[in-house]
Amino acid sequence: MALRLPTQLATPGKFHHHHHHHSKTSLSLKRTIAPDAAHFSPLSSSTSTGRCNVGPTRVMCTAEAETVGVVNLAPGTPVRPTSILVVGATGTLGRQVVRRALDEGYEVRCLVRPRPAPADFLRDWGAIVVNADLSKPETIPATLVGIHTIIDCATGRPEEPIRKVDWEGKVALIQCAKAMGIQKYVFFSIHNCDKHPEVPLMEIKYCTEKFLQDSGLNHIIIRLCGFMQGLIGQYAVPILEEKSVWGTDAATRIAYMDTQDIARLTFIALRNEEINGKLLTFAGPRAWTTQEVITLCERLAGQDANVTTVPVSVLRWTRQVTRFFEWTNDVADRLTFAEVLTSDIVFSAPMNETYKLLGVDVKDVVTLEKYLQDYFTNILKKLKDLKAQSKQTDIYF
């Protein structure tokens, strides 16, 4: 490939720490704990070198936009603006994006990792599935041919190393996109990711934002707060099945949003040329604490939840313990959210301006009450039937 990539871009391992506009708040105390834990761990040295995202380290990424011109190698057929590539199409948000895109008449290509159980549902909907692995950059360029817009909703799964997909993979993808003249790149990030560098996932998202902004690609960054869909598995189903619900006593509030709404607003933003290069934050209509969500579920389900409240202090403590072991490092990475949870932070953002910008009516955005109510009224009976069947096979002591 005759791509003129700046060498700086090609080495994602080259980071240095930076601390710009990051105020050291109470969080800094916790951040000093993490490296100590890592230091004591006899196994930490065997983790991959060049680790960019553990503990308080921050990733600095630079992309030299001015040296990279859009290389249009193919003077032939212009790409159709309806042809899009969705990365992370099998995820909670990704699949909604794919559905929305197909329904609005886009030609959708889905970048999916080669795996034994292929994502059949995407093909059944009429999307074209291409195999590529973000951790293997050489597999990427072929999937971008003929693509106008990339929508990137990929986030590493809990069981895999966060850095592999979320950072190195994304860097490679953005570089390829730039080199192949992709005309728009939509990136989903996490709300407040600039304020919590101690959380590896957020740190990486923030750095990817920066990298994308510096890349010179025509882009939109959308920061998200939380998905309503996630609540179903976490609270609604366990409550209905009379299983224990695990929650924290943290006062964190999250403005959950329906992924279908996120997908809808994304495409409105995508088509609006005025939003190019902007950073939007999508938040649900109201921010909820875990306790409030559980209470709401209880009311709608008509039964009490079996709540196991885990104090946040335990989470924090567990994270430190897990730092001792190599194999739990990723879990520990995830658990650093615990630290975010302790601060009475609100994962929400005023949406009025965004709605105005997009020309969306507030009434069209689903509230959590409505969402869960729909869920419970429709599923209640169905689940109870299922439960009745499964109960017969359980032996109760």
Place this chain on the structure above:
Amino acid sequence: MNATTRSPSFSNSNTYHYQTNHKRPTTSFLGTLTFTNSSSYYYITSRCTSTHRAQNNRHNQNNFLLVPKATASQTGKDNKNKNKKNKTESNKKLVQDENVVPANENEAEPIKLEQQQQQQQQPSVSISLDDVNPVGLGRKSRQLFDEVWRKFSGLGQISGTTRADDRDALDALLIREGPMCEFAIPGAQNTTVLVVGATSRIGRIVVRKLMLRGYTVKALVRKAEEEVVNMLPRSVEIVTGDVGDPYTLNAAVEGCSKIIYCATARSAITGDLVRVDYKGVCNLTKAFQDYNNKLAQLRAGKSSKSKLLLAKFKSADSLKGWEVRQGTYFQDVIASKYDGGMDAKFEYTETGNAVFSGYVFTRGGYVELSTKLSLPLGRTLDRYEGLILSVGGNGRSYILILEAGPTADTTQSKLYFSRFSTKAGFCRVRVPFSSFRPVKPDDPPLDPFLVHTMTIRFEPRRQRPNEGPTGPKQDLRSFELIFEYIKALPTGQETDFILVSCTGLGIEPTRREQVLKAKRAGEDSLRRSGLGYTIIRPGPLKEEPGGQRALIFDQGNRISQGISCADVADICVKALHDSTARNKSFDVCYEYVAEQGRELYELVAHLPDKANNYLTPALSVLEKNT
């Protein structure tokens, strides 16, 4: 109480307290990780316990003695983490792990057992070999531990990512059929839609939209080449056939309840146009009707879709009430000198046929057969949408005249007519009420509710010779019509056949005439078919995402704008279950501001939107049966 429970908390007051308000007697485990809530835990516990019951007390005591030993070195959670580590590390650890875990269980169990023994002496329970199998127990306890660990590590996440195994169950609820899906349409699973032209610009999107909504989709393609098949979602059933070839269509319509026709000729060659845009529609409607009739016969008379019998000619008695008349449209003085006269009779033959036959040699003359309709009690024709006649004969065309008005005062009745042709030999003819036109152009459209008299008229004008062996010798002024029955076709609520036609805009002027002619002929054959139809005439198609701009729905060929393929596809899919779309033809395009002096004030724009169904309000103001 629980298989993962360990007893360290007795000696360790620093442990975090997870105690929740369980109703079950867990107090002795205060401070341990008690996960007593899942039914699966109980299951395993009960098995473990039964194991222990079988073991003697001495053994239990031995295990019990181990407890402080295990707890002295580590806290409960350290223990837990270590356990987790063992599990995940490698296969070679498996054996060790399996040995460790049952031992842990044994540590926990005796305490509980002791309690139980204090409370009540339980009889020993018979056990199987499986119950004492340490490998099996170890595996179970590890599963248990995984479950707990998963929940625990899940706490630290904002988006609540679900694991793959949860996902499958949730997918079914949230994505595929669930009510959580904004695309879900009730009954879509039971609806099979045949898409003709599935690889066209509109067809491709139609297929996807249908798949997203859970319909079963059949696609008619001319050749099942790999390139074509790859263009379609994999679970679409592909039928090979050609709309120009009626024999290939029977397989295509099999099992279908709706048809969306978005095929169009690929060239301006007249042959192509006629084959696809006209004959194609014609052939497909026929195949579909034949299939529907076959189904209706299976459920004869029992469903609301059954036809209403108006007349059946199976005996001489059934001819009663029918009256033969004759008349002339005009009095031609010169012609009357050469008047050949006319005659007609309606009789029941020895072979068991009710035959209406005769000749009309008079210019401007006609003969007719008329009867007053006597409907069964409680039935009115407004619940029906047309007539079906099973007739035979020598292939003339006839005029069916309906007289409608208040039965009390027949002088106020208005006449409506529709022409139908027959084939030589027996055939079934469908005459939808929508095809009737008032004799006096100013009269309102036919209201089937008011119909009281039916007349079948023969006139020598506009007769065409039959093709076939009888050849040109036949005298077109004589006729023979054999009646079998006359029935009314029931009304459906929804459209059966959606045809994407065009407005003619955007076609080069040189070929516009030809294209429109074929399209209009296709539309007409659909309207006459008796199927519930929706004819969509979009402006010039644009390849861009749909749902962005307001649409204008109109009748009368006035629109001037284009429309995206995706919007047309959306209208097709929405029209499937919309009763306002039935039997309507309309033009549709993007909203626009009319030029000065050419304002079309009656055009109302409707924005496609998730929340509101734009189609119903848009179509409800439009005329039916145009």
